Amino acid sequence: MVKLRIGYPEDPDYPERLAEFEARIARGEKIEPGDWMPAEYRRQLIRMISQHAHSEWVGMLPEGAWITRAPSLRRKLILLAKVQDEAGHGQYLYHAAETLGVTREEMVEALLSGRAKYSNIFNYPTLTWADVGIIGWLVDGMAIKNQTMLAQCSYGPYSRAMVRICAEETFHHKQGKEAVLLYARGSRKQRQMVQDALNRWWWPTLMMAGPHDTDSPHTPLLLRWGIKTKTNDQIRQEFLNEHVPELLEAGLTPPDPELRYDEKTGNWVHGPIPWDEFWKVINGEGPMNRHRLLARERAHEEGRWVREAMEAHAKRRLAQAAD
Amino acid sequence: MPLDPYLKEALVAKLTALADDEVVLAQRLSEWVGHAPILEEDIAIANLAQDELGHAKLYLELRQELDGADPDRLVFLRDPLEYQNAILVELPKGDWAFTLVRQYLFDAYENLWLKEAQGSAYEPLAEAASRILKEERFHLRHSALWVERLGLGTEESHRRAQEALELLFPYAKQLFIPLPEEEALAEAGVVPDLRALEAPYLEEVTRHLERSGLKPPQGGYVPKSRKEHTEYLWSLLAEMQSVARWDPEAKAW
Numbered sequence: 001m002v003k004l005r006i007g008y009p010e011d012p013d014y015p016e017r018l019a020e021f022e023a024r025i026a027r028g029e030k031i032e033p034g035d036w037m038p039a040e041y042r043r044q045l046i047r048m049i050s051q052h053a054h055s056e057w058v059g060m061l062p063e064g065a066w067i068t069r070a071p072s073l074r075r076k077l078i079l080l081a082k083v084q085d086e087a088g089h090g091q092y093l094y095h096a097a098e099t100l101g102v103t104r105e106e107m108v109e110a111l112l113s114g115r116a117k118y119s120n121i122f123n124y125p126t127l128t129w130a131d132v133g134i135i136g137w138l139v140d141g142m143a144i145k146n147q148t149m150l151a152q153c154s155y156g157p158y159s160r161a162m163v164r165i166c167a168e169e170t171f172h173h174k175q176g177k178e179a180v181l182l183y184a185r186g187s188r189k190q191r192q193m194v195q196d197a198l199n200r201w202w203w204p205t206l207m208m209a210g211p212h213d214t215d216s217p218h219t220p221l222l223l224r225w226g227i228k229t230k231t232n233d234q235i236r237q238e239f240l241n242e243h244v245p246e247l248l249e250a251g252l253t254p255p256d257p258e259l260r261y262d263e264k265t266g267n268w269v270h271g272p273i274p275w276d277e278f279w280k281v282i283n284g285e286g287p288m289n290r291h292r293l294l295a296r297e298r299a300h301e302e303g304r305w306v307r308e309a310m311e312a313h314a315k316r317r318l319a320q321a322a323d
Numbered sequence: 324m325p326l327d328p329y330l331k332e333a334l335v336a337k338l339t340a341l342a343d344d345e346v347v348l349a350q351r352l353s354e355w356v357g358h359a360p361i362l363e364e365d366i367a368i369a370n371l372a373q374d375e376l377g378h379a380k381l382y383l384e385l386r387q388e389l390d391g392a393d394p395d396r397l398v399f400l401r402d403p404l405e406y407q408n409a410i411l412v413e414l415p416k417g418d419w420a421f422t423l424v425r426q427y428l429f430d431a432y433e434n435l436w437l438k439e440a441q442g443s444a445y446e447p448l449a450e451a452a453s454r455i456l457k458e459e460r461f462h463l464r465h466s467a468l469w470v471e472r473l474g475l476g477t478e479e480s481h482r483r484a485q486e487a488l489e490l491l492f493p494y495a496k497q498l499f500i501p502l503p504e505e506e507a508l509a510e511a512g513v514v515p516d517l518r519a520l521e522a523p524y525l526e527e528v529t530r531h532l533e534r535s536g537l538k539p540p541q542g543g544y545v546p547k548s549r550k551e552h553t554e555y556l557w558s559l560l561a562e563m564q565s566v567a568r569w570d571p572e573a574k575a576w
Contacts, residue, residue: 067353067372077380306360308480309473
């Protein structure tokens, strides 16, 4: 767990600068790369943005596996575009993190060595074609709730990356929903396949929003500095209120016998989330953790000679230009 | 231009063969998505695969106008022996050098063909060719640059690119073997005369390959018709068609 020790308080100007910084955030100003910021603000942002970038890059794998099996030209084109978007999101996010003084190589190294995290959801396997639809609708649906919140983030480059990403995620969400609704009223096998996918992805999706607020040590500071503007439980609630009625209307059943609508609050209330599983998966013991990292490592190793050739060629061109 | 029945049938076959090349190549490119040497190339290769697949869709929609055949059924439910793609595009993806040398050999052919096809007497094909050519120009620039980078990069990249070229080059020549009924189409000005494109193609690619420090090999087996395949095609199509064939009762995907 991270201690909430703020920045470099040994700096004699620190209290005054911190007060100015917090006043800017309170006025809704964006913090830009050259601006003064507490070291802890920088550290938290690097952690979050690089984790987010890694999630996009690793997140290409579970869906990417189905590009070669997509059942129609249209679905194949959509899935290719979606996975390509994810690579693009990874790219903007790595750039956003670089504005805080960390390099892509350092971030990649942190991922491959297992020090950096990525979204837990990608440590589950995609077993059937329906998983691609469910990921688009639910997993991306949850991601959008989080990203829409992060688009309000106090750090300019992260906030702007999120605005772009949200626009594209909306398309991912829509295509996933459209596929799931089609299969939910399709053939017997299609209906079974899509309910099965929902059963497997439901709890991991709810866990994506992160631990309950009472178990989320970073949250108070992140809220104070406007890195986040909503808590994990708020995000999860928004997700449920939007998606549960639509799933039920489609004739699908979320695998939670305690799921109920609370008339008083107007909220959908879920049963207990299997947090033991969450902590196991986040600590490396999920079904696909090793496979995901191995795939990233393999691509990195097998691509080494290619990157060397690129560099050698670029140098040669530069030398020729200088002559 | 209204087509007589014989030409129509020949054009249906030609459009299908054109689409088959694109579908099969897109499938091989798709295998790289998420596994490229750098993130930027994941983006590029996903983009290439999308474009190739989009071109296949265009060709099959042109065919649909002629004989009503459903493009998805043709791609996802047709048997391997009916596929008429060139062997060049069905070979397993190999390493990055193999994939990019193949892409270059194919892009250079496609650019030449499309430039000519823009003048097709069959207006829908002329229009499709100009549309496709816009994207193919970028593909060629991308793959030609990779050939140069790999050929001139390091000793290892040069060796790998040369090895890829040794295997691939004879197959590139198959691209210039017309379908049995194609001559009549060429005579009617519906499609370019493929055989006439071979010499300019060989000249162009040889120039670029040599400038990139690579040597096109002599000889090698050149398939004689698009009915020939390797044993790699079956499994490529089995994977591609696996979901679509999994549920015969499904009415829509």
